[in-house]
Amino acid sequence: ELSKGINGLDKVILRDARGSSAEVYLYGAHVTSWKNDHAEELLFLSSKAIFKPPKPIRGGIPICFPQFSNLGPLDSHGFARNQFWTIDDSPPPFPTSTSNKAFVDLILKPSEDDIKIWPHRVALGPGGDLLMTSRIRNTNIDGKPFSFTFAYHTYFSVSDISEVRVEGLETLDYLDNLQKRERFTEQGDALTFESEFDRIYLSTPTKIAILDHEKKRTIVLRKDGLPDAVVWNPWDKKAKAISDFGDDEYKYMLCVEAAAIEKPITLKPGEEWKGRLELSTVSSSYCSGQ
């Protein structure tokens, strides 16, 4: 269902019969809302988000492509998040497991005469899961390889950042963006948050969990083709410096981003890469590990 969102920007609303929904802006192929079967909003969207190109939308799921952060010659986080994508009426084959669900296929064509195209699917699964699949194909006829880094820069909504734990990244190596991207090894237990946090965890397991005790809810990320995971919270000082982010909003969000950063992906002409992220929720009166 195509409709007008903020500032008249086109958005697609996906709905599942059991009550889950998602909103996807064509601008950035940006998911701004994801609600599960219990109609709970799982994504954080800043109250100060500016829905005005070329500014990317603050919150939801920006796609960082073809460059994560400033690790290359392009603008920070690349250009996919501030381009207008179009609805793809003849998408390439995606796994059949999504074929009977509510989904939308989008495509990014960098320019009219560009032969590179990047199809992307957002789908709702049973139980209100959110599934995203991106395909990048090198259609260069000039025979040149094409390299990129990538992240689903997902902003999750949390009840209180001080009460949140992230499981699945213990004992892994990470690059600390707050210390010149120096490499460290995570010690001990699940991650907890008490100050600014900006790390790229390397070669992570495919499953990561965000435990929110207050909401009695766990969000589970499952990823494919995306070996790294960025964890970010700006905390109070950095929050004040971000113009499209409320001063106190850092308390209610956490970015956990399925990514491919440390080893850029290189595609020879004709080669294709696929990245996939599946988000689901588990609600319980307790969280695992407690």
Ligand code: TA6
């Ligand atoms: O993913 C973490 C990060 O790269 C941080 O370093 C922080 O700057 C954030 O993304 C937001 O970037 P943005 O360009 O959207 O302001």
